[in-house]
Amino acid sequence: MATSTMMPHIGLLQESVGTEEGSSISNIGKDLSLPKNGLLGPFNDWPNDQGFDVTQEHRIPVELTVTGTIPAYAAGILYRTGPGGHTVQTEQGKTWTASHWFDGFTQVHRFQILPPENAQSSSRVFYNSRSTVDSLVENIRKTGSLQDFTFAQKRDPCQSFFKKIMAYFMPMPKLLSSKSDGRNIGVTISVNMAGLTPPRASGDAEGQGHASGITTLVNKTDANAYQFLDPETLEPVGIAKQSDLHPDLKGPLSAAHAKSDPTTGDIFNYNLEIGQQHVYRVFTVSASTGKTKILATITNTEGAYLHSFLLTENYVILCVWNSYYAFGGVKLLYERNILDALSNFDPSKLTKWYVVDRKHGKGVVATYESEPFFCFHTINAWETSSPTDRGKIDIVADLVAYDDLSVLKRFYYENLKSTSPSARNYVGSKGESARASIKRFRLPSLPTSPNLATKAKEAVVVVTVPKFHSGELPTLNPDKITKRHRYVYGVADRGSSTFVDGLVKYDMDTKTPMFWEQHGHSAGEAIFVPDPEGKNEDDGVLLSVVLDGHAGKSYLLCLDARTMKEMGRAAVECAVGFGFHGTHFAENSGTGMQY
Numbered sequence: 001m002a003t004s005t006m007m008p009h010i011g012l013l014q015e016s017v018g019t020e021e022g023s024s025i026s027n028i029g030k031d032l033s034l035p036k037n038g039l040l041g042p043f044n045d046w047p048n049d050q051g052f053d054v055t056q057e058h059r060i061p062v063e064l065t066v067t068g069t070i071p072a073y074a075a076g077i078l079y080r081t082g083p084g085g086h087t088v089q090t091e092q093g094k095t096w097t098a099s100h101w102f103d104g105f106t107q108v109h110r111f112q113i114l115p116p117e118n119a120q121s122s123s124r125v126f127y128n129s130r131s132t133v134d135s136l137v138e139n140i141r142k143t144g145s146l147q148d149f150t151f152a153q154k155r156d157p158c159q160s161f162f163k164k165i166m167a168y169f170m171p172m173p174k175l176l177s178s179k180s181d182g183r184n185i186g187v188t189i190s191v192n193m194a195g196l197t198p199p200r201a202s203g204d205a206e207g208q209g210h211a212s213g214i215t216t217l218v219n220k221t222d223a224n225a226y227q228f229l230d231p232e233t234l235e236p237v238g239i240a241k242q243s244d245l246h247p248d249l250k251g252p253l254s255a256a257h258a259k260s261d262p263t264t265g266d267i268f269n270y271n272l273e274i275g276q277q278h279v280y281r282v283f284t285v286s287a288s289t290g291k292t293k294i295l296a297t298i299t300n301t302e303g304a305y306l307h308s309f310l311l312t313e314n315y316v317i318l319c320v321w322n323s324y325y326a327f328g329g330v331k332l333l334y335e336r337n338i339l340d341a342l343s344n345f346d347p348s349k350l351t352k353w354y355v356v357d358r359k360h361g362k363g364v365v366a367t368y369e370s371e372p373f374f375c376f377h378t379i380n381a382w383e384t385s386s387p388t389d390r391g392k393i394d395i396v397a398d399l400v401a402y403d404d405l406s407v408l409k410r411f412y413y414e415n416l417k418s419t420s421p422s423a424r425n426y427v428g429s430k431g432e433s434a435r436a437s438i439k440r441f442r443l444p445s446l447p448t449s450p451n452l453a454t455k456a457k458e459a460v461v462v463v464t465v466p467k468f469h470s471g472e473l474p475t476l477n478p479d480k481i482t483k484r485h486r487y488v489y490g491v492a493d494r495g496s497s498t499f500v501d502g503l504v505k506y507d508m509d510t511k512t513p514m515f516w517e518q519h520g521h522s523a524g525e526a527i528f529v530p531d532p533e534g535k536n537e538d539d540g541v542l543l544s545v546v547l548d549g550h551a552g553k554s555y556l557l558c559l560d561a562r563t564m565k566e567m568g569r570a571a572v573e574c575a576v577g578f579g580f581h582g583t584h585f586a587e588n589s590g591t592g593m594q595y
Contacts, residue, residue, distance in 0.1 A: 042418035043427065046497035047549030048522050049417045054107065054577035055085040059233065061112065061128040068568030070123040070558045071541060074529045075115040076586040077212060077231075078543050078556070081108045081189040081219055082579025086413060088137055090144040100152035100339070101411045105133045106186025106219065107577055108234045109545070111556050111570070115587075125556060125570035130234035132219065132227065135182040148184070149223075152339035152412070180236035185219045185227040187256035188581045193218045194267045195245050195285035195292055198228055199238035214585060222256045222307055222338075224249065224271060242271050245285060246292040256581075257308035257377070259316075262481045264288070268295075268316050268358065270309065274329035278303035282316050282356050296356040296363040303329045305338055310381040310397050313482045315365070316356040317381060317397060317443075322349055322372045323405060345404040347372050353443060353459050355395065365450045368443050370459035373401040379438070379474045382484050386445055395443040397459075398488065398508070400436045400474055410434040416499050418549070423498035435493055436472055438465035438506065468494045469513040471504040473525040473581070477537050477561075487538050489526045489561070497522065499578070503544060505564050516564045520549045527584045528561060538562040543584060545576050 042048070083104020088096040098104055107129055114124040131137070140146050146153060191214055198216040214231040228238035242249035251273030258269040265287035273279040280298040285291070295316060302324045310317035324343045325332055331341040353368035379398035386392040410431075414420045426434055440463035471490015486509050492502040502517035503526050516523070526542040534540060542559040546569075554576035555569045 039419040040421055040424075042549065043424060043498050044496055046501070046520050046522075047418050047552075048497060048499050048547065048578075049419055050549065050552045050575040051499075051522060051547040051554075051578040052083070052101070052104070052413055052417055053085050053087060054575050055131075056574055057107070057131055058127060058129045058574075061110075061126040062573075064125045064127050064556070064570040064572060066122055066125055066568060066570045068558070068566065070113060070125070070568045070570070071531070072115040072123065073532055073586075074541055074543065074558065074584075075113050075123065076529075076584055077214070078111040078113065078527060078582060078584050079108065079189050079191070079217065080111075080524070080545055080576075080579045080582035081106060081186045082577065082581070083107070083186070084131060084577040088140045090141050092144045094144060096140050096144060096146070097413075098146075098150075099154055099412055099414075100150075101413055101416060101578075102151035102187075103153050103184065104413075104577070105131065105137055106184055107131050107579070108186065108189065108219065108229060109576060109579065109582075110232075110234060111543075111545075123568075127556075127570075127572055128234065129576070131181075132186060132229065132234070132236045133181055133184050135179040136184055139182070150184075150337045151222075152337050152408070154337075154340075180227065180238055183225060183227060183239065185221045185223075185225050186580070187221045188219075188258075189583055190216075190218045190220060190258065191231075191583055191585045192216055193226075193258075194265060194287040195290045196226060196228075196240055212585070213587075220256050220258065222253060222305070224252050224254055242269075246283060246294065248294060249281060249283060249292075251279065251281070253303075253305075255306055255308050259309065259311040261287075261311070262478065268309075268311055270306070270318055272303055272306075274303050274325065274332060276328065278329065280318060280354075282318060284316075284358060295358055295361075296354070298354055298364060301352050301354075305342060307376045308378045310378045310399070311358075311482060312381045312383050312395055314357065314359055314383065315395065315446075316358050317395065318354045318356065319375070319378070319397075319399070320352045320354070321375050322346060322351060323374050324349075339408050342405065342408075345372075345374065347404075351459075352456070355443065355446065362450055366443075366447055367456040368459040369456045370441060371461065373403065373439070374405050374407070375399050375401050376407075376436075377472065377474055379488055380476060380481060380483075380485050382482055383446075384484065389445040392445040395446060396462075396484070397441045397443065398485075399439060399441070400470065400472055400490075401439045402436050403433050407434040407436070418498050420498070427495045427498060431495065432467070435467045436470055437467045438470040438474070438488060439463065440508070463508065465506060465508075465511075468492075469504065469506055471506065472500075475526055475528050475542075477528050477530050477540060479530055480537060485537065487561075489528060489542060491523055491525065492517070503542065503559070503564070505538070505561070514564045516559055516566070518546075522547045522549060522578070523557065524579060525581055526559070527582055529584050529586070536562070541567060545579070545582075547575055547578070 084107030086098035086104040217229040217231040219227040226240040249271040253272040267285040305323040326343040350369040355366040381397040492504040526544040530540040
């Protein structure tokens with residue numbers, strides 16, 4: 001039975017999951033003697049292996065069985081992107097395996113939700129999916145290797161030292177394949193993204209559109225690369241790069257999480273050029289004209305792996321946290337992956353915040369410094385009157401912060417799968433450093449005009465949410481983007497499984513969490529769909545793709561965002577891979593928000 005629980009601010013560690021010495025963890029998985037296959041039974045009877053190696057596709061839409069209620073206002077299309085399978089049987093008779101979850105082979109999933117036809121009927125849901133890396137997988141099958149740039153795939157240990165040294169003298173790796181399905185792009189997905197002209201899918205006539213109102217569907221990653229998909233069939237139809245938007249956006253790296261203005265639809269992101277002097281170019285793409293403008297060029301900081309950034313009504317905030325590329329980025333050339341190219345976490349290096357004007361051409365208007373941390377996902381930011389400096393404006397920013405870089409190694413498949421012995425290391429004390437905490441920072445007294453000659457001010461932590469109350473893959477009501485919000489939704493990790501163990505709603509005002517949980521069921525990112533007639537911030541539903549580990553099948557879950565109780569679900573007759581991110585495109589909405 002699924003449950004929704006309200007937890008007190010104090011004592012959750014003991015009451016809900018226990019500590020290492022507590023009952024909930026100490027009585028689980030004590031027998032670590034390995035069977036002959038090197039695997040154990042699922043940790044805590046919470047199977048999740050099926051969600052990490054999914055290869056089946058449903059290229060023809062199938063109708064799902066709906067139980068309960070999915071409200072009419074949730075009608076539209078939910079897209080999900082992320083890893084499906086991660087193994088290939090090669091022509092050499094060997095099995096090639098991606099070692100890190102971030103390097104799994106991208107699959108895209110499409111859930112089309114149709115509203116009830118009348119008061120007596122219910123919503124209908126259709127599902128289709130497709131691999132978007134067929135050429136890449138076929139090349140691995142034939143050659144037995146992957147030469148592409150990756151997030152964390154280990155280099156061949158048998159490769160000669162000479163070849164590795166020669167990598168230092170090669171240019172930055174080419175981040176694009178000429179084939180539409182030859183590049184593993186699939187961390188976030190955007191609908192009707194400004195500035196990009198969509199190619200036509202095979203068989204499409206000139207000027208043919210889609211009845212859904214979707215003109216472009218784009219897969220994105222932490223690189224200067226976009227993959228176009230057909231919005232209905234999910235067929236890869238083209239590749240683009242950021243330099244197609246503006247010739248100066250020539251660096252190889254960027255943020256998978258572009259941001260969009262909730263009013264205009266304008267897109268914001270950064271491009272990072274690695275070299276003797278690292279260059280961040282913060283840019284915007286106009287939704288009305290499709291033209292791209294560079295808002296600021298930043299050269300006085302280190303190159304870093306930055307998966308996301310922050311946006312307010314008037315500013316872009318580029319937060320350079322402690323995930324710096326080693327040896328000035330040269331190690332990227334040698335390792336050919338991001339993870340092994342990062343410097344060790346240095347607690348003596350402060351995080352730097354750059355506030356960029358996005359409306360009046362002022363560039364960087366202020367810099368701040370804060371305690372060191374690592375982050376994947378920012379949540380939201382907004383401007384507010386300063387409580388201590390009359391007449392001045394502060395920026396308040398929420399994000400999901402880690403103590404160090406431990407979490408990056410947690411996401412090797414061997415550390416995630418429920419039957420893997422090494423995954424047990426992350427449910428105890430070692431797992432604590434790989435868990436995140438929501439933190440709220442205040443950037444005080446923003447200057448009215450640029451004054452970069454002054455010393456950087458301090459960005460102060462004003463709220464720290466306990467780790468077991470904090471959720472990753474954070475989302476919120478999209479109506480609150482660039483405005484003060486109260487509720488944050490995310491996937492929970494309280495040690496009950498080797499991966500995730502529920503969904504959490506955190507109230508930033510009352511400092512209390514509320515959970516949805518069902519034993520053995522692993523939930524993905526929860527997308528908030530607001531109720532158009534709602535009066536409160538949490539009036540709406542959450543849509544999440546959940547794996548029932550016991551049945552080996554997934555379902556689309558619809559939760560009441562206010563109570564965190566199930567309203568309905570649509571059953572899929574197979575496992576859907578644990579993806580990263582998605583977007584919901586409501587009927588006649590025109591665009592999908594990016595945050």
